[in-house]
Amino acid sequence: MAFLQLENLTKRFGLQTAVDGLWLGVEKGEFVSLLGPSGCGKTTTLQMIAGFVEPTSGAIRLEDRDLLAVRPAQRGLGVVFQSYALFPHMTVAQNVSFGLEMRGVAAAERTRRVGETLELVGLGSFSERFPRQLSGGQQQRVALARALVIRPRILLLDEPLSNLDAKLREEMQIELRQIQRTVGTTTLLVTHDQAEAMALSDRIVVMNKGRAEQIGPPYEAYERPASPFVASFLGKTNLVGGVAVRPERISFAASGLAGTVRTRIFQGNHWLYQVETSSGLVTVIRQNTGQEMPAEGAAVHLEFPALHEARGGGSQDRRGPKS
Amino acid sequence: MTPPSLLDISPATRLGRGTRTPYLLSLPALLLFASVVVVPLGMTVALSFHDWGQYKGIVPVFILKNWHEVFSDSYYGEMFWRTFRIALLVTLFSAVFGAPEAYILNRMKSPWRGVFLLVILGPLLISVVARTLGWALLFGGKSGLVNAVLLSLGLISEPLPFMFTETGIVVALTHVLMPYMVLAVWAALQRLDPQVENAAITLGAGPFTVLRRIVLPQAMPGILSGAVIVFALAASAFATPAIIGGRRLKVASTLAYDEFLNTLNWPLGATVAVLLLLALVLIVFGANRWVERRYAQVFG
Numbered sequence: 001m002a003f004l005q006l007e008n009l010t011k012r013f014g015l016q017t018a019v020d021g022l023w024l025g026v027e028k029g030e031f032v033s034l035l036g037p038s039g040c041g042k043t044t045t046l047q048m049i050a051g052f053v054e055p056t057s058g059a060i061r062l063e064d065r066d067l068l069a070v071r072p073a074q075r076g077l078g079v080v081f082q083s084y085a086l087f088p089h090m091t092v093a094q095n096v097s098f099g100l101e102m103r104g105v106a107a108a109e110r111t112r113r114v115g116e117t118l119e120l121v122g123l124g125s126f127s128e129r130f131p132r133q134l135s136g137g138q139q140q141r142v143a144l145a146r147a148l149v150i151r152p153r154i155l156l157l158d159e160p161l162s163n164l165d166a167k168l169r170e171e172m173q174i175e176l177r178q179i180q181r182t183v184g185t186t187t188l189l190v191t192h193d194q195a196e197a198m199a200l201s202d203r204i205v206v207m208n209k210g211r212a213e214q215i216g217p218p219y220e221a222y223e224r225p226a227s228p229f230v231a232s233f234l235g236k237t238n239l240v241g242g243v244a245v246r247p248e249r250i251s252f253a254a255s256g257l258a259g260t261v262r263t264r265i266f267q268g269n270h271w272l273y274q275v276e277t278s279s280g281l282v283t284v285i286r287q288n289t290g291q292e293m294p295a296e297g298a299a300v301h302l303e304f305p306a307l308h309e310a311r312g313g314g315s316q317d318r319r320g321p322k323s
Numbered sequence: 324m325t326p327p328s329l330l331d332i333s334p335a336t337r338l339g340r341g342t343r344t345p346y347l348l349s350l351p352a353l354l355l356f357a358s359v360v361v362v363p364l365g366m367t368v369a370l371s372f373h374d375w376g377q378y379k380g381i382v383p384v385f386i387l388k389n390w391h392e393v394f395s396d397s398y399y400g401e402m403f404w405r406t407f408r409i410a411l412l413v414t415l416f417s418a419v420f421g422a423p424e425a426y427i428l429n430r431m432k433s434p435w436r437g438v439f440l441l442v443i444l445g446p447l448l449i450s451v452v453a454r455t456l457g458w459a460l461l462f463g464g465k466s467g468l469v470n471a472v473l474l475s476l477g478l479i480s481e482p483l484p485f486m487f488t489e490t491g492i493v494v495a496l497t498h499v500l501m502p503y504m505v506l507a508v509w510a511a512l513q514r515l516d517p518q519v520e521n522a523a524i525t526l527g528a529g530p531f532t533v534l535r536r537i538v539l540p541q542a543m544p545g546i547l548s549g550a551v552i553v554f555a556l557a558a559s560a561f562a563t564p565a566i567i568g569g570r571r572l573k574v575a576s577t578l579a580y581d582e583f584l585n586t587l588n589w590p591l592g593a594t595v596a597v598l599l600l601l602a603l604v605l606i607v608f609g610a611n612r613w614v615e616r617r618y619a620q621v622f623g
Contacts, residue, residue, distance in 0.1 A: 052521055072524050079525040085518035089540040098536075102527035150526065 001064050003028040003186055004049075004154060009058035011044050011210075018044040020210035021058070026154075026188065031180055033189040033197035036207035037233070042190045045207075046156050049188065050079050062153060073102075078147030078185070082159040084139045086131040092118070092142050093127035099150040117149040120179060137168045144176070148183060155180070155187040161196060173199050194234050198222065206230045238282050245304060247272075247285040252294060253303035257282075261298045275300060370593035381589055389594040399578075399595070406574040406599070409492055410558035416497045417553045421504030422546050426538065428505070429512040447502050451562045458495045459486060459566060491567045492574075496557050503556065504549035511545025512538075547614045555607050559599065575599040 002025030011019040019041040026032050034042035047053040049060060051072030060067040067075060087095050093114050100110045118124050121141040131139055140160060147155060160176070161169045177200050180187050191197050197204050198218040206214045206221060206229075214226040225231035231244045238245045240257075248270075259277035266272075271293050273284040282302060286293060294300050371389055374382040393399045428439055446454055461469045462485035470482040485491040515538070523537045561576040568574065573581070575595055582592030 050521075050525060073527050073529060075525070076527075077525055079522065081518045081522060083516050083518050085516050085522040087519060087523070087537060089543075098523070098528075099526035102532070146522075146526070 001061070002026055003030075003063060004188075005059075005061040005064075006045070006049075007059040007061065009045065009048060009060065010056050011041070011048060011053060012056045017210050019048070019055075022207075022210075022212055024205060024212065024215065026186060028186055029184050031177075031187045031189070031200060031202045032205060033191055033201040033203075034205045034207055035191055035194060035197040035233070037192060040207040041210040042192075042205075042207050043158060046158055046188065046190045049154070050077055050156055051075055076150070076153050078150060078152030078155045080140075080143045080147050080155070080157045080160045082162060084131075084143040084163075086139055086142055086146070088131050090130075091127065092123065092129050092131070092134070095131070095142055096127075096146045096149050099146065103150065113149055117145045120148070120182070121145045122175075136164055137172060140164065140172065144179070148179075148185065152185060155185045157187065157189040159191055160189070162191070162193070169196070176200060198234070204234075206233060208233075236283055236285070240279050240282060240304065247283040248287075249305045250282065250284045251286070251303050252284075252300050254301060256301040256303040258299070258301055261294050261296050261300060264293070264296050275302060277302065367593045368597055370590050371597050373590045375588050375590045389591050392591065393594050393598060402573055402578055403575055403598070403602070405489065405572075406558055406576075407602075409489060409496065409564075409574060410554050412493045413496045413500060413557040414550045414554045416493065417501045417504040418546050418550055420497070421501045421549065422508045422542060424501075425505045425508035425512060425545075426534075426542070429509055443505050444502055446499070451499055451560075452566065454499055455495050455563045455566045458491070458498070462486065462491065486567060487569055487571045488567075489572065492564050492572070495563050495567050496560055499560075499563055500553045500556050503552045504546075507549030507552060508542055508545040511542050511548075515541050544614060544618050547610070551607055551610050551614075554610075555603055558603055 004024075004026040006022050006024040009019055009022040009024075010017070022041070022045060024032075034045060036042050044053055048055050049067070051070075055068065062075075087098065090098070096114045096117060097110050100113060105113070114127070115124070118127055121144055123138060123141050123145065126134065126138065126142075131142065134142065140163075143160070157176075161172050164172060173196060180200075189197070189200060201218060203216060204214075204218050204221050205212050208229050214221050214230045221230060222234050225234060225237075225244070228239075228244070231237045236247050238247060238250070257277050257279070259275040259282065262274040262276045262281065264271060264273055266288075268288065270288055271286045273286065273294075275282045275284055284302065370381075372385050372387070374384050374386055374388060376382070424443065428436060428443070431439060459467070461467055462483060463470075464486065465471065465474065465482050467482065467485070470479075470485075473479045474482065485494075519537060519541075520533050523533045528536065559576055560574075561580065564572070564574045565577050565580070568577065570581070576599065579592045579595040579599070582588045582595060586592075
C-alpha cells in the first residue's frame with residue numbers, strides 16, 4: 001500500500017465530471033506532479049485531498065487510514081495556494097507561527113522552528129515584515145515556510161510558481177526541489193506547465209478531462225507517451241506519416257524528406273525551424289553548436305531516426321537516465 | 324531651465340496655459356461651495372457670538388454670553404453627553420449586528436446575495452421620517468401595534484416604554500443607519516482573498532478561530548470606517564430623535580432646532596450647532612488619523 005492512495009476518486013459538479021475514476025499511489029518522500037490543461041481536474045483532485053471539496057465517490061487513504069473521515073483542519077497537510085493566501089495583517093513570523101500555535105506548540109519552541117524554517121527558505125531577516133512589503137517571490141517563500149513548519153504529512157502545491165516571472169520561476173524551481181529533497185516531505189504539485197512538472201517531479205500524472213492519461217517518470221512520459229494527448233502536451237511533436245517524432249530527433253542531411261525552410265527562429269541554445277514538406281509542416285529543433293545553419297527559404301533534406309528510435313530511446317536505456 | 328518634454332503629462336503642461344487652467348475649471352464648483360457652505364457656516368459662527376433678548380431680538384455685537392451659558396449650564400452638558408452616548412451605542416449596535424450581516428452577505432451565492440442586499444439597502448430608499456414613524460406605529464403607547472398585541476395577550480401589563488426614551492432613539496437610529504455599516508464592512512470583506520480562510524483551516528484552525536484571528540482583523544478597517552460614518556450621522560441625526568424623543572428628550576440637533584424656530588434664540592441655537600460641528604469634526608478626524616496610522620503598514 002502506497003503512502004497516499006487515491007482510489008477511484010470521482011467528482012461531479014452537476015452534469016460535469018471534473019475527476020473521473022482516478023487511481024494514484026504516492027510513495028513516502030516522493031514528488032509527484034498532476035499536469036494538464038485547465039479544466040482537466042488536477043486542482044479539484046488537490047482540493048479533495050486538502051478537504052475543500054467533497055468527492056462524489058471513491059476513497060483517499062493516507063498511511064492506510066481513511067482521510068475523508070478526517071476534518072480538513074485535522075488532516076495535517078501543508079498547502080501552498082496559487083495566490084499564496086498569506087495573512088495580510090500578520091508579520092512573516094506570525095504567518096509562519098500560526099500553524100504551530102494551532103497545534104499548541106510552546107512559545108520558545110515556536111520561535112525556534114519559525115526561525116529555522118525561515119532560514120530554510122532564505123528569509124531569515126524578513127520575519128518582522130508584513131506580506132505587503134515583500135516581492136512575489138518572497139511571499140511565495142513565506143507561503144512555503146508556513147506550510148512546511150508544521151511538518152506536514154504531505155505538501156500540496158497549487159500552481160505555486162505561476163504568478164512569478166519566467167526567470168524567478170526557474171530559480172524557484174531549483175530551490176523548491178532542493179528544499180523538498182532536504183526536508184523529504186511527500187509532495188504533490190498541481191501545474192499546467194510541463195517544463196515545471198518535468199523539472200521537479202519523480203513522477204508525472206498527465207491528466208486530461210478528469211482522467212489520468214499517463215503516470216510515470218518525466219523521461220518515460222516524454223519518450224514513450226501513452227497517448228497522442230500526452231505526446232502533444234509534453235513538449236512539441238510532429239506527426240509524420242502517422243508516427244510521432246520529437247523535433248529534436250530530426251536532423252538536416254544530404255538526403256531524406258525534401259522540404260523548404262519556412263521560418264527559422266534563434267533561441268540561444270537552439271534553433272527552431274518550420275520546414276514545409278510533402279507530408280506537411282515539420283518542426284525541427286537543432287542545437288546551436290556554432291555551425292552555420294540553413295537560412296529561411298533554403299532547400300533542405302530531413303533525416304528521421306529509425307522507427308524504434310522515433311518512439312523514443314533504444315532498448316538499452318528503457319528506464320531513462322538516472323536523475 | 325529645460326523645456327517640458329513630450330512625455331511630461333502633468334495636467335498643467337498638457338493644457339498648456341500655465342497652472343491657472345485647473346483652477347479656472349473648478350471655479351464654478353468652488354463658488355457654489357463657498358456660497359452655500361462656507362458663507363452660511365461663517366455666518367452661523369458669527370451668530371453664536373451675538374446677543375439676544377426676548378424683546379430686543381438679535382443684537383450684532385461680539386460677546387461670549389452664549390458660549391458661557393452652554394459651558395456653564397449643566398443642562399447643555401447633559402444634553403451633549405446624551406447625544407454622544409446615543410451615537411456611541413448606535414455605532415456599537417450597528418457594528419455588532421452589521422458586521423456579521425456583511426460577512427454572511429459576502430458568503431452568499433449569486434441569486435440570494437442580490438435579494439438580501441436589496442433587503443438591507445431597501446430601507447435607504449424610504450424616507451427616514453417614514454421609517455421612524457413605522458417604529459412609532461409599532462411601539463407608540465397603548466395603541467402601538469406591538470404593545471396592543473402584547474397587552475391583549477396579557478404578556479405585559481404596561482405598554483413597553485419606547486417613545487420619548489433613549490432606548491427608542493437608539494433602536495430606531497440603529498435601524499436607520501445600519502446599512503452604512505454593512506456596506507463599509509462588505510467593501511472590506513470583498514478585498515479578502517477567499518483562499519486565506521482555507522489556508523487557516525489547513526493549518527489547523529477551527530471555524531471560530533478563523534473568524535476571530537483571520538476574518539475579523541481584516542474586516543476591522545471596514546468596521547472602523549463604518550463606525551466613523553455611523554457615529555457622525557447618529558450624532559447629527561435630526562428626524563429620528565425629533566420623532567421618537569420629541570420635546571421631552573432632546574439631543575443637540577433637536578435643541579438647536581428648537582432654539583432657532585421655537586424660542587427664536589438664534590445665537591444660542593447657533594452656538595449649540597457650532598459646538599456639535601466642532602466636536603464631530605474633531606472626533607471623525609481623530610478616528611480617521613488613528614485608523615490610517617494603525618493600518619497603514621498592513622493594508623496600505
